[in-house]
Amino acid sequence: MDSLALNIKEMGITDLPDPEEVILTLKGFDPGSDTLKFKEGSKILTGEEIFPGEHSTVTGTLKSIDSLQVAGGKRVALRIRVAEDEKFDPAIKEVPDFLEKDPLEILKQLNRCNLKFSEKLAQTKTVVISAVDTEPLATIQQQILRENKNRILEGLELIKFLTAAQKVVLAIPKNLDYLVADIIEDQADVFLVDPVYPNGLPDILMRTIYYKLGLEACAYLKVEKLFGAVIALKQGRPFVHKVVTIIGNKESKNIRIRIGTPIKNLFKDSDIHDNDKLILGGPLRGDACYSTDIPVGDTIDLVYLQDSSEVILNRNQACINCGKCVRVCPAELDVNLICRFSEFSHFEECLELDVYDCIECGLCAYHCPSGRSLVQFIRLAKSELEKIEQEEEK
Template identity: 30%
Template sequence: MNPLFSLTPSERGPIVNTWEQDLGGPFEICLEITGLEPLVQNNEKVAKAQPVAADRNGIKPTIHSSISGTVTDVKKDFITIREEGTRVAEPVDFPGTGTREMLNALRENGINVRGLKKDCTLIINAMPHEVGMDGHRYLIEEFTDVMVTGLNYLKKAISPKACALACPTGMDWTIPGCTGYEIDPVYPNSLPELITKAITGKEMPSEVCVIDATTLYRIGRTIHGRQPVTLVIVKVGSTPFLTPVGTPVGILLKLADFRPGEHDRVILGGPLTGEAVYSLKHGVSPETQAITILKANKEPTVKDNPCVGCGECVINCPARLEPNMISRHSEFGLYENTLTYNIASCIECGLCGYWCRAQRPLLQYIRLAKKELAAKPILEDLREKQ
C-alpha cells in the first residue's frame, strides 16, 4: 500500500508539553481571525480563555486567547499576543435546554457547530484524517469520560436518533452510548462523506451529522471546565505536542528538530488536503492536528501547466466529478460555470491533484471557486458545505 494512503494509527508515544521546553525567549502566539471582527486592541491586556475575535453574523466560532498576555499586533487576519501574567477569564455557564441556545453557547466558546441539527443521526469520526494525523488515539483511550460529557451535552442539544463511532479496523475504541463501526484505514475513507456512506449506505443524507472525535473531546472539555479549550495536540513527524492554540509553526518545527529548507513548504494538516503557510510565525488553529513538510524538489510540486486531458483526476475522483473541467473554469475566473459540474459535491480529498500528470493545482482552483461562490447570498446550499 502507498504509505501516503495508510490511515492505520501509529503506536502511542509520549506527548511533549510546549510550555515545559526552552523556547529561547518570550512566548508569543499568532491567532488567525480571517472573517472575524477583533474584540481587542493593541497593547490591551487579555486573560487566558478571553474572547478576542467573533463573527458578527453568528456563524463562525469565536476565537479566544490561549495565554494570558498583552496584545502586540492586530491585523485583518491575525492577532498576536505576548505571554505575560497568569490572568484567566471567568468560568461560563452553559444552558441546559434549547437546541439553538445550547449550540450557540458552544460556538461562542470556540466550537464549530455548523451542520449540527436536531433529530439527526450523529456520527463521531475517529478516523485519522490523513496519514500521521492520529491524535484521536490518545484522546479516546485516555479521556473517554470527557468524550461522554461532550456526547451527553449533544444528546440534550440535538436529540440524535442514533449515535455511531467510526474507527479504523483493528482499533478497540469505544465511547459509551455509541455503536461502533470499523472502517478500512485507507485514505480517503476517513472523509465525512465516505464515513457516512460506509455506515448508512447513503451518500450524505440530510438527516446525518458527522463531527470529528477531536471536536467531541473539545465539547466535553469545554463543558467540564466551563471555559474554552485553549490547548491542541499537534503532531510533527512522529512527535505529538500539547500546545496552546496560536503557537507558531516555527516553534513546533524547532522542538521536533525539523529544519525546513528555503523552498520547502510547511503545511497545516496533511499533504493531500492541508494548507501551506507563508510564514513560520503562522499559528496553529484549534482544528490543526498535524504539521507536514513537503521537501522542495528541482521542479515545483504544482505548476500552471495546461490540462493534458489524461482523465486521471476523473477516474480517481471518489465523488465522480470532473475536476479537470471545474479547475479550468475556476482558473479563468468563470466561477459560476463550475456549478454546472456540481462543484458543491466536491469533498476536497485532494486526489485529483495527486494523480494529475500535468501537476496542476486542482484542489486550490476548486477551493478558490467555492470561496468566490460562497460570498454570493443566493448560493446558500454551497455555503453550508464550506
C-alpha cells in the same frame, strides 16, 4: 511516505511549553465596520471573548493589532504576550452535573469555553462522532480516543442530551475496533472505516454512513471537540489547547499546543531549510505557508514540514485524457473537463459540471500523470464564479 493509507500507529501526546507570544486571527472581523473592545496594552484573560465567536486562548497583554495573510484571506491578527500565571474568564464555571441543566444553558456555557456548537443542533436526529483522522500521517483523533475513553463515553451522553439524537454513531478506523469493543449499543453504534484517505474526510465519511445506514438529519463532530466539551463542563476549562501531529524532517510526534502558537515554536530553527515546504494541514489538503510566523488554528490537525528533496513542483503538462482523475474522484465529477474549461476561462461550463460539489480532497492531482494542478484550477473556477455571482447581484 507517500502512501494514502491513514496512520494507525499509537503515538503518545506530550505538552509543548507555552510560547512567548500567541497570534489570534479573527475570522469574520471587518476592520471597517467592527470595533474591537481591546486596545494595545490591555490585559486579556484566558477564554475571554474578543469578538463574537472568538475567544482568547491565553492570559496576557495585547501587544499589537495588525493584519495577517493566511490561507483563508487577509485577517485581523492580535499578538498577545503570554503572562506567566494563567487566569480564566470568571464567566466560565464548571457544570459537573450538566445532564440536569437546561440544554440551551449548556450550549451557552460551551460557547463561553471557545466551543461554538451549532444552534441547529436541536434538530439533528443522528450524530456522527469521528475518531478517524482526516489525512494520512495525522494520528490525533484516534490518540485522544485511546487516552480518554471514559471522558468520551461521557461525551456521548452529553451529545444525546444536547441534541435529543436518536442515534449516535462513533466512526473509527477498522484496525482499532478493539478500542471500542466494550461499547454497548445504548451508548453508540460503532462504524468501522477502512483507514485509507479520503475515508476520514467529513464529506466522504458522512456520505458513506448515509448510504450504508440511511440516516437522516446528520451532524458531524470530531472526537477532540467532544473531549474538549466534556472537560469544559466538568472542569471549567475553556478549549484553548489543540493536539497536533508534527511531521518534521527528523522526527514525528503528537504534541498539545496553545491554539494560536506560531509555527516557529513547533520546530527548531535548524530544522527548516531554504526551499522546504511548511504545510498547515495534511499533505493532500493542507495549505503551504509562506512564513513561520503563522499561527496554528483550532482546525489544524497536522503540521507537516516537507524536506526540499520531497517537494514536488507542478509540471502542468497538457491533459492526456487518461481519466485517472475521473475514476478516483470521490465526488464523481468530470475533473478533466472542469479543469480544461477552467484553464481556458469557461467558468459557466464548470458550473454546469457541478464544480461546487468538489470537496478539494486532492486525489485527482495526486494521481495525475501530467502533474497538473487540478485543485488549483477548481479553486480558480469557484472563486471566479463567486465574482460573477456578486457582480450579477449588483
